[in-house]
Amino acid sequence: MPPDASATPEFLHSTCPHDCPSTCALEVERLAAGRVGKVRGAKDNPYTAGVICAKVARYAERVHHPERLTTPLRRKGEKGAGGSNTGDAFEAISWEAALDAVAEAFLKAEQRLGAETVWPYFYAGTMGHVQRDGIERLRHVKRYARQWSTICTALPEAGWLAGVGLKAGVDAREIEHSDLVVVWGGNPVSTQVNVMTHIAKARKARGAKLAVVDPYRTGTAAQADLHLMVKPGTDGALAAAVIHLLLRQGAADRDYLAKYTDWNGEIEAHFADTTPAWAEAITGVPAAEIEAFARLYGATKRSYIRVGYGFARARNGAANLHAVSCLPAVTGAWQVEGGGALWGNGAIYRLDKTLIEGLDRLDPSVRAFDQSRFGPVLTGDPKDLQGGPPVTAILVQNTNPAAVCPETKRCLAGLARADLFACVHEQFMTETAALADIVLPATTFLEHDDYYTASGHTFLQAAKAVIAPLPECRSNHEVICALAKRLGARHPGFEMTAWELVEATFAASGHPPAETVWQDRWLDCAAPFEQAHFLDGFPQPGGRFRFHADWAKAGRDHAGMPALPGHWTRWDQADAARPFRLVAAPARSYLNTTFTETPGSQKREGRPEIMIHPQTCAKLGVEAGGRVRVGNDLGSLVIHARPFDGVQPGVVVVESIWPNGAFEEGLGINALVSAEAGQPRGGAVFHDTAVWIEAL
Numbered sequence: 285m286p287p288d289a290s291a292t293p294e295f296l297h298s299t300c301p302h303d304c305p306s307t308c309a310l311e312v313e314r315l316a317a318g319r320v321g322k323v324r325g326a327k328d329n330p331y332t333a334g335v336i337c338a339k340v341a342r343y344a345e346r347v348h349h350p351e352r353l354t355t356p357l358r359r360k361g362e363k364g365a366g367g368s369n370t371g372d373a374f375e376a377i378s379w380e381a382a383l384d385a386v387a388e389a390f391l392k393a394e395q396r397l398g399a400e401t402v403w404p405y406f407y408a409g410t411m412g413h414v415q416r417d418g419i420e421r422l423r424h425v426k427r428y429a430r431q432w433s434t435i436c437t438a439l440p441e442a443g444w445l446a447g448v449g450l451k452a453g454v455d456a457r458e459i460e461h462s463d464l465v466v467v468w469g470g471n472p473v474s475t476q477v478n479v480m481t482h483i484a485k486a487r488k489a490r491g492a493k494l495a496v497v498d499p500y501r502t503g504t505a506a507q508a509d510l511h512l513m514v515k516p517g518t519d520g521a522l523a524a525a526v527i528h529l530l531l532r533q534g535a536a537d538r539d540y541l542a543k544y545t546d547w548n549g550e551i552e553a554h555f556a557d558t559t560p561a562w563a564e565a566i567t568g569v570p571a572a573e574i575e576a577f578a579r580l581y582g583a584t585k586r587s588y589i590r591v592g593y594g595f596a597r598a599r600n601g602a603a604n605l606h607a608v609s610c611l612p613a614v615t616g617a618w619q620v621e622g623g624g625a626l627w628g629n630g631a632i633y634r635l636d637k638t639l640i641e642g643l644d645r646l647d648p649s650v651r652a653f654d655q656s657r658f659g660p661v662l663t664g665d666p667k668d669l670q671g672g673p674p675v676t677a678i679l680v681q682n683t684n685p686a687a688v689c690p691e692t693k694r695c696l697a698g699l700a701r702a703d704l705f706a707c708v709h710e711q712f713m714t715e716t717a718a719l720a721d722i723v724l725p726a727t728t729f730l731e732h733d734d735y736y737t738a739s740g741h742t743f744l745q746a747a748k749a750v751i752a753p754l755p756e757c758r759s760n761h762e763v764i765c766a767l768a769k770r771l772g773a774r775h776p777g778f779e780m781t782a783w784e785l786v787e788a789t790f791a792a793s794g795h796p797p798a799e800t801v802w803q804d805r806w807l808d809c810a811a812p813f814e815q816a817h818f819l820d821g822f823p824q825p826g827g828r829f830r831f832h833a834d835w836a837k838a839g840r841d842h843a844g845m846p847a848l849p850g851h852w853t854r855w856d857q858a859d860a861a862r863p864f865r866l867v868a869a870p871a872r873s874y875l876n877t878t879f880t881e882t883p884g885s886q887k888r889e890g891r892p893e894i895m896i897h898p899q900t901c902a903k904l905g906v907e908a909g910g911r912v913r914v915g916n917d918l919g920s921l922v923i924h925a926r927p928f929d930g931v932q933p934g935v936v937v938v939e940s941i942w943p944n945g946a947f948e949e950g951l952g953i954n955a956l957v958s959a960e961a962g963q964p965r966g967g968a969v970f971h972d973t974a975v976w977i978e979a980l
């Protein structure tokens with residue numbers, strides 16, 4: 285829906301579309317029909333509360349960036365494998381010619397090898413459901429290869445569902461009623477700033493304590509009363525030791541355990557051996573610190589765990605997250621206001637997405653590829669191809685797998701294949717776009733209509749375009765519909781505008797009209813207190829939280845998974861050849877690779893650096909700013925060292941995701957991250973990497 289062409293500056297409401305649990309309610313200054321000024325958080329939204337991150341506050345520099353793509357491009361030069369061959373590789377063409385070329389290539393590929401040779405590929409560059417998920421409609425109608433979306437939520441979701449049984453939890457607004465907030469395996473200062481607003485309220489009003497569990501001293505950990513600096517991948521051991529101590533201290537709520545959980549003698553006996561000394565040997569956290577944390581947690585009924593995603597991004601990540609989710613079930617913290625836990629709220633919105641995703645045309649027998657294994661799929665790993673043809677045509681929207689996916693070398697090699705036709709629809713010339721055959725310029729969220737849900741809060745938001753699209757830029761929805769027409773794909777969703785899809789989806793889901801939600805700015809979908817706290821039972825057998833995880837229910841690949849919380853040693857353990865464990869954490873000013881193009885973010889981040897404990901630096905003979913080579917079996921890269929004492933000596937951290945091109949040899953941090961799937965149903969293991977380091 286085109287915005288009003290008013291020339292009077294005014295603030296219009298919108299929603300942040302980026303891959304962040306906060307999904308902030310925004311107010312965007314429109315300076316003219318095609319120009320934005322300031323962006324600020326909506327003060328009257330109870331979750332956003334007027335606070336947004338700096339990267340989005342300076343969004344004008346991204347929307348009006350001189351390097352925004354503004355015309356369709358066709359490759360004229362050779363594809364390179366370096367990911368930076370933008371130079372004279374492309375020529376400008378018309379939209380008609382570009383869409384015709386894509387359709388022709390897809391039809392040819394289908395004729396030659398069948399529909400499953402075409403792989404539409406997407407993720408969360410925008411979290412708006414219409415613009416993000418419409419590619420699924422094209423896929424299902426055309427019977428193109430499916431995408432098993434694993435890169436972000438598969439591992440933590442499996443862990444959360446194993447215990448709680450539903451992707452929902454206690455409203456984050458209750459944090460202000462908490463006496464202890466535990467941020468476990470996340471860094472909201474960098475990645476979800478609004479959590480800190482609510483924690484600050486609790487600290488000010490109630491003197492609440494903040495405890496952080498994280499392998500390094502993040503911005504959040506630096507503000508904490510207690511920081512448990514675990515080795516990456518050992519959170520399950522820490523949680524099991526805390527349960528041991530809660531039992532020993534008499535802090536377990538026996539009535540709650542009996543009424544609301546599957547607790548029994550076998551489970552109780554399991555925790556007899558998970559002592560603080562046992563956990564210290566695994567986690568590297570001194571037993572005294574574990575005991576101090578358990579005392580605090582056990583003594584505080586109003587304790588709220590904000591469960592992060594980060595610590596689940598490991599081979600043993602689902603098991604670790606399940607272990608952490610057990611803590612409020614031991615103390616019965618779920619029963620009180622400000623108590624319990626939240627990982628994500630995806631289940632509360634109850635949306636019927638049949639029209640958007642073409643679910644009425646989904647055929648589960650069509651092969652599905654694991655999204656996190658982009659490199660192995662494109663380079664023809666037989667296990668991934670499942671006996672079918674190679675992928676010879678892709679359409680990429682909303683993601684930049686050349687830098688984001690594990691095993692970068694294989695991703696780049698796959699994208700560089702001469703026999704692969706790639707169309708990338710993007711806002712900037714990313715490293716994925718630079719290896720495409722056709723590049724299409726995309727709108728930003730300020731230039732199109734959509735609706736948004738959030739995992740970090742409870743508001744459903746509808747947003748209309750704030751400014752007219754930049755010349756020649758088209759939305760994902762428009763491109764999908766235009767391609768559908770050329771490809772002979774028929775579905776009512778291809779005949780509707782983006783706003784009509786929002787309206788129809790809200791109507792089909794039993795929500796108020798989209799226009800009403802837009803005018804009201806948001807619709808609070810929070811569950812009543814009893815439901816959000818699972819006081820009427822957990823959606824599990826017998827209504828009971830499960831300490832005893834049924835991993836077979838969670839996914840096919842469950843062999844060997846431990847039923848009870850503890851330390852599962854399916855991980856990339858450090859050894860003599862690779863003595864360090866690497867955490868590839870998110871940088872504060874980037875969001876995946878989004879914002880790596882904006883000057884404000886680039887200035888703040890400086891350059892890629894590896895944080896190494898000063899003792900390790902001394903042993904390696906590395907000085908501040910010195911170059912080191914970091915590697916493992918997958919390859920190696922060169923990076924500058926930053927001595928940092930907020931990490932255990934055997935752990936190193938690289939905040940990212942920097943483009944590959946920001947590194948000396950053109951390979952970024954995900955070159956070292958394995959594409960091996962986490963159990964029980966896939967998931968990228970970004971923080972489960974053993975490496976060696978040598979000074980240069």
Ligand code: SF4
Pocket residue numbers: 300301302303304305306307308336337338340341475476477478875
């Ligand atoms: S905190 Fe997250 S949702 Fe809010 S503006 Fe920043 S990126 Fe967007």
